[in-house]
Amino acid sequence: MSGNSSRAMPIIVAVLALCCCAQVFGTLAIVGYVIGNPAPPDFVAIIPTETATAISTRPRIIPTAAPNLFPTNTRVIAPPTAIPRGETPTQRATNPASTAGGLYDIFIPTPTAPAMAYPVDFKSATTLATYTVTGNTLTAISDSLEKNAMPDPHEPGSRYYARTNWFIQGEWFWKPTARGCEMDRGTVSIAITITLPALKTTAGLAPDLLKRWNSFVSNTSVHEQGHARLALQGARDYQRNLGNFPPAANCDLLQNQLRDLYNRDFDAIDRVNVEYDKDTQHGLTQGAVFP
Amino acid sequence: MLNQDALIRIENVTRRYAVGARAQSVFALREVSLDIRAGEFIALVGPSGSGKSTLLNLIGGIDKPDEGMVYVADLPVNTQSENALAIWRGETIGIVFQFFQLLPTLTALENVMLPLELRHSFPNHQRERAADALARVGLAERAAQLPSELSGGEQQRVAMARALANDPPILLADEPTGNLDSDNGERILELLKELPRAGKTVVLVTHDDALARAASRIVRMRDGKIIAIESNL
Numbered sequence: 453m454s455g456n457s458s459r460a461m462p463i464i465v466a467v468l469a470l471c472c473c474a475q476v477f478g479t480l481a482i483v484g485y486v487i488g489n490p491a492p493p494d495f496v497a498i499i500p501t502e503t504a505t506a507i508s509t510r511p512r513i514i515p516t517a518a519p520n521l522f523p524t525n526t527r528v529i530a531p532p533t534a535i536p537r538g539e540t541p542t543q544r545a546t547n548p549a550s551t552a553g554g555l556y557d558i559f560i561p562t563p564t565a566p567a568m569a570y571p572v573d574f575k576s577a578t579t580l581a582t583y584t585v586t587g588n589t590l591t592a593i594s595d596s597l598e599k600n601a602m603p604d605p606h607e608p609g610s611r612y613y614a615r616t617n618w619f620i621q622g623e624w625f626w627k628p629t630a631r632g633c634e635m636d637r638g639t640v641s642i643a644i645t646i647t648l649p650a651l652k653t654t655a656g657l658a659p660d661l662l663k664r665w666n667s668f669v670s671n672t673s674v675h676e677q678g679h680a681r682l683a684l685q686g687a688r689d690y691q692r693n694l695g696n697f698p699p700a701a702n703c704d705l706l707q708n709q710l711r712d713l714y715n716r717d718f719d720a721i722d723r724v725n726v727e728y729d730k731d732t733q734h735g736l737t738q739g740a741v742f743p
Numbered sequence: 744m745l746n747q748d749a750l751i752r753i754e755n756v757t758r759r760y761a762v763g764a765r766a767q768s769v770f771a772l773r774e775v776s777l778d779i780r781a782g783e784f785i786a787l788v789g790p791s792g793s794g795k796s797t798l799l800n801l802i803g804g805i806d807k808p809d810e811g812m813v814y815v816a817d818l819p820v821n822t823q824s825e826n827a828l829a830i831w832r833g834e835t836i837g838i839v840f841q842f843f844q845l846l847p848t849l850t851a852l853e854n855v856m857l858p859l860e861l862r863h864s865f866p867n868h869q870r871e872r873a874a875d876a877l878a879r880v881g882l883a884e885r886a887a888q889l890p891s892e893l894s895g896g897e898q899q900r901v902a903m904a905r906a907l908a909n910d911p912p913i914l915l916a917d918e919p920t921g922n923l924d925s926d927n928g929e930r931i932l933e934l935l936k937e938l939p940r941a942g943k944t945v946v947l948v949t950h951d952d953a954l955a956r957a958a959s960r961i962v963r964m965r966d967g968k969i970i971a972i973e974s975n976l
Contacts, residue, residue: 618969619968621968621969621970621971622970622971622976623973623974624972625976626973626974626976627975703975707961709972711963711973718970
């Protein structure tokens with residue numbers, strides 16, 4: 453659903469927005485999840501998974517003044533306007549009114565590692581970023597959301613109030629063997645960034661409006677975490693496929709097949725996220741609606 | 744995990760360009776990290792606009808990142824002054840481009856002597872080294888020819904001789920066979936493959952998979968990101 457309608461009809465329900473998909477953030481990673489809530493010290497927990505390694509100690513902030521436009525490709529989500537430097541969830545936590553109930557808590561379990569014939573490491577990092585929403589009335593908040601809305605590249609002209617970017621990187625080693633050519637080892641890395649709106653201040657907000665806002669952010673977060681889960685599961689599927697890839701007659705053939713595997717599994721993650729948005733109407737059925 | 748022993752370390756590099764009347768940013772590279780070991784032959788592969796040439800330019804200090812760091816032998820390349828970079832490049836980096844970039848009024852030998860003039864003050868010494876470099880690429884007999892008198896393949900070999908004349912530890916090659924027929928392309932490739940055996944590090948930019956397979960490691964790029972790294976053991 454597009455937020456454009458809320459501009460034309462300011463009082464009408466502006467459906468939220470959640471988008472997804474795309475790739476971004478290719479650096480290596482970290483397993484688990486980031487909880488950006490409350491209060492120092494940053495509460496960062498590691499999912500008990502056999503692949504858990506390091507952890508991001510502080511959620512990253514999306515840089516300011518970054519009107520990104522990708523000249524060509526498709527799946528990268530790029531906001532049409534600058535994302536204002538947001539407060540980190542930890543900072544948000546200093547404002548109890550707007551973070552009541554752990555509004556920005558993110559919990560995304562890492563799926564279990566698959567059985568594999570060849571060792572393939574798994575690294576993941578999930579980062580929560582926020583952009584600042586201003587205003588203390590329903591109209592002002594709606595306008596601010598609309599101003600910061602982001603497109604979904606799967607839907608030209610769309611504008612959404614939250615998004616989840618994922619980027620998957622594969623690394624593999626192969627070697628000639630008596631069976632022809634086969635995998636030796638590899639690494640699958642996935643980086644996920646969830647971007648949510650955050651109110652600059654709750655001062656002057658009517659209690660009912662604050663309640664609506666908190667419900668909106670909470671439900672939006674649930675929707676975005678769904679995207680993150682799908683991305684993580686897709687990355688695990690890729691790890692399984694890479695770690696069990698059969699030998700090929702020669703290394704040229706294996707190289708081509710492994711490349712195809714990456715593209716196929718990448719597309720699968722993209723596809724399942726598009727389906728998720730279709731099924732949930734971009735979070736509408738999950739209550740990701742404001743006001 | 745980045746390899747601390749790497750000769751070239753690229754850490755979380757982002758490069759943006761402003762385009763259009765509204766000066767909107769286009770990301771050429773987004774948070775790219777990569778390490779390259781000494782003596783490695785690495786191929787950066789990807790479609791146009793994927794960021795591979797931008798990455799090469801950052802390694803060579805021709806361009807600077809907006810965010811992140813580029814280290815070559817622990818030198819933070821992107822924080823050096825232009826003057827310091829020029830000297831450093833002359834000593835450390837050889838660059839080969841798709842379109843040769845030879846000066847048309849100079850002979851093959853004189854073209855190869857150009858970078859030597861910055862480092863070696865004795866003309867005889869420059870001439871000797873340049874002649875050696877031409878001999879290494881099989882063009883000793885063509886030293887007195889102007890570029891216009893050489894074939895495309897020969898011109899590219901002169902360009903390689905020029906890039907290697909100072910004996911730099913790193914060679915950066917941006918689509919070096921892109922303007923050559925397959926025979927000449929193969930010859931350039933053979934020259935590139937010899938370099939790691941001599942301990943030199945080669946970073947090759949190409950969109951040609953067949954060419955990339957000569958490398959020990961293939962780094963695939965898309966939308967300014969590294970999507971895959973393939974290594975032959």
